[in-house]
Amino acid sequence: MSKNLVVVESPTKAKTISKILGQDYTVVSSMGHIIDLPQKELGVDVENKFKPEYVVIPSRKKLMTQLKKDAKGKDRIYVATDPDREGEAIGWQIKEKIFKGKDVLRVSFHEITPHAVGEAFKSARQFDANMIEAQIGRRVLDRIVGYFLSPLLWKKLARGLSAGRVQSVALRLIVERERQIQAFCPSEYWEISAELSKPKISGETDFCAKLEKIDGKKAEIKTREAAQEIVDELKDKEFKVLEIRQTEKKRYAPAPFITSTMQQEAFNKLRFNASKTMLVAQQLYEGVDIGGDNPLSLITYMRTDSPNIAPEAISEVREHIGRIFGKDFLPASPNVFKAKKSAQQAHEAIRPSYISRSPESMKDFLTHDQLRLYELIYNRFLASQMKPAEFLATAVDIAAEKYLFTANGSHLLFEGFLAAYNKSEEEGKNGEEEEKDKNKNIIPPLTQGETLALNKLVPSQHFTKPPARFSDSSLVKALEEEGIGRPSTYAPIIYTLILRDYVRRIKGYLNPTELGFKVNDMLVEYFPKIIDVKFTALMEDELDEIEEGRLKRVEVLKEFYAPFKERLDFAQANIKKEVVFTDQICEKCGKPFIVKWGKRGKFLSCSGFPACKNSRSITSGVKCPIENCGGELVERRSKRGFFYGCSNFPKCTFTSRTLPESKE
Ligand SMILES: [Zn+2]
Ligand SMILES: [Zn+2]
Known part of the structure; x- marks a missing residue:
């Protein structure tokens, strides 16, 4: 029988670690949290320093008994949950609830390799009280907001709605962007480009120059007629x-991934949403079967905001780059990347655990999605330690009397890190197309004063564009820039907004729903500070400071609660049900229908309610695809999110996430 018990939070991770530790250790899983705040009550003693009243999660009771049994006769108990606040808190719960009074040590590592795990066990430690305090602080804060705001939403809009602290701020960003888009008025403008060449060699060597200035002023052409005149x-x-003008330009290697940049690039390059990226990354971290019942963890821990790299990993990757790409691609000293001020210095970037395990060599053992994400992480890490790419940028001013044209071209001199990884252009920015064209514009050798042949003039019509809707990628970027959310929260924020049907993801972009607008507007009206971007960023910072031991949890909660309570009391006294009249008339009593949100979604109810109980569903106008059904698809909401159902339910049980016609 083994002498030691090791508890982790997931069965796959248990298996991977067990292989590394060998027979002296029994590794078991806690299946995540074992205690939490109660489901139906506040579970926080506001009067008594915001003390949380945790209860054992009912489905974990059996497991607790089993874990107690597992611990019998063991010399040592180790908790090896994930290396962050959440992991520290889960570990501490295990110690307090299951192994109280026993000597339980915490081990934490950022990658599941024999070396990292061995080192972690050598430096097993006591639990980090500050980290646990910060986690409790976040949990209590979120609970207070969710618990008190939800009933207000019920009173104002519909039963069953809920609001979260950080999600509400994210919703606000999405709604505000949508309003900018709605208010946007596109204006027409024209561009004129000239296709030019050295005389007598037109065709292949044509290059393109754009009209920039007329009489020394920026060319502003508003109409087709004006363009034609020119x-x-x-x-x-x-x-x-x-x-x-010729300048040599360098493009520096990107930093290795942290959670936010991995989510952004996985969306831009693979079209993975944030939740999917995290799910697949977790699989790669916890261990994949590489044959012979041999699980292997392929990447470092996926929740991190630090671009740091362990020194051993740096020497390994430098050796690898030198061998595969050649010494020319290797900078004299390793590239170093600066972390944000809030980043955890002890953490590491997301990188492959074994540089020798190339994506190519792993392809038989990974699913398609796992392979694609692994490839992205692997190549990004290689690139991060390579030399910059070098370009020769050429800009040529060409005059045709008072008209000034400029031709821009770019020529790659040295590939550098691009040999391993080509960073995708950030999506969502308008006017980026020109940038891309620049690379295709090949400008022949020219001399000052040289006369060029004009082969073609191309006027083109354009319209100014509204700001782009947020995608998973650009929202994560915005949340990070605003200081809202942390590596562990970006994906759940988006997931929750979609689940509540406040936002729908359409062709990869986040569209607020009518309900989303209403929830946001109510929160903005009554709780402007709670869902203020700067205030939320401040709260996140303060939670970080609790973790660093510089602030006390109770102080942070007090500071938050007093103004919140004030707004809450005001809202509770003043909030009124919102009534939205429609122009549809009830056939039973002649009163107009009003829009209501019920548990199952939006519907029309007679304004004569409760005297008249007539109601109607709101249909999408799309016929149910089930043969001979004759129903229409209506919007529905369930615990698992938004969907379309048949108006003939329960006779017809057709459901779909999207309207059959739409190609989402
Ligand atoms: Zn009626
Ligand atoms: Zn049907």
């Missing part, structure tokens, strides 16, 4: 090279 005037002008 084109007519330019037709027989002489195009002369005025000035050639």
Whole structure:
């Protein structure tokens, strides 16, 4: 029988660690949290220093008994849950609830390799009280907000709605963006480009120059007629090279992934949403079967905001780059990346655990999604320790009397890190297309004063574009920039907003629903500070400070609760049910229908309620695809989120996440 018991939070991770530790250790799983705040009560003693009243999660009771049994006769108990606040808290619960009074030590590691696990066991420690305090602080804060705000939403809009602290701020960003889009008025403008070449060699060597200035002023062309006038005037002008500017530019290697950048790139390159990225990354971290019942963890821990790299990993990757790409690609000293001020210095970036395990060599053992994410993480890490790419940027000013054209071109001199990883352009930014065209524009060798042949003038119509809707990628970026959310919360924030049907993901972009607008507007009206971006960022910082031991949990909660309670009392006294009248008339009593949100979604109810109980569902106008059904698809909401159901329910049970026609 083994002498030691090791508890982790997941069965796969238990298996992977067990292989490493060998027969002296029994590794078991706690299946996540074992205690939590109660489901139906506040569970926080506000009067008594916001003391949380934890209860054992009912489904974990059996497991607790089993864990107690497992611990019998063991010399030592170790808790090896994930290396962050959540992991520390789960571990501490295990110690307090199951092994009270026993000597329980905490081990934490950022990768599940023999070396890292061995080192962690050598430096097993006591639990980090500050980290646990910070986790309790967040849990209590979120509980207070959720518990008190939800009934207000019920009173104002519909039963069953709920609001969370950080999600509500994210919703606000999404709603505000949507309003900017709605208010946007596109304006027309025209561009004129000239296809030019050295005389007598038109065709292949044509390059493109854009009209920039007229009479020394920025060219602003508003209409087709104005553009045509300029084109007519330019037709027989002489195009002369005025000035050639050449600069060497460097593009530096990107930092290795942290959670936020991994989620952004996985969306931009693989179209993975944030939750999917985290799920697949967790699989790669906890261990994949590489044959012979041999689980192997392939990447470091996926929740991190630190770009640090362990020194051993740096020397390994440098050796690998030198061998695969050649010494030219290796910088004289390792690339170093700066962490944000809030980042945990002890943490590491997300990188492959074994540089020798190339994605190619792993492809038989990984699912398609696992392989694609592993490839991204692997190549990004390689690139992060390579030399910058070098370009020669050429800008040529070309004059045709009062008209000034500029041709931009870029020529790759040295591939550098691009040999391993090509960072995708950030999506959602308008006007980026030109940037890409620049690389395709090949400018032949020119001399100052040289006359060029004009082969073609191309006027093109454009419209100014509204700001882009948020995607998982750009929302995570915005949340990070605003200081809201942390590596463990980006994905759950988006997931929760979609689950509550406040936001729908359509073709990868986040669209607020009518319900989302209403929930947001009510929160903005009554709780402007609670869902203020800066205030929320401050609260996140303060939670970090609890973790660093610089602030007390109770102080942070007090500071939050007093103004919150004030707004809450005001809202409770003043909030009124919102009534939305429609132009549809009840056929039974002649009163107009009003819009209501019920447990199962939006519907029309007679305004004569309760005297008249007539109601109608709101249909999408799309026929139910079930043959001979004749029903129409209506919007529904359930605990698992938004869907379309048949108006003939319960006779017809057709459901779909999307309307059959839409190609989402
Ligand atoms: Zn009626
Ligand atoms: Zn049907």
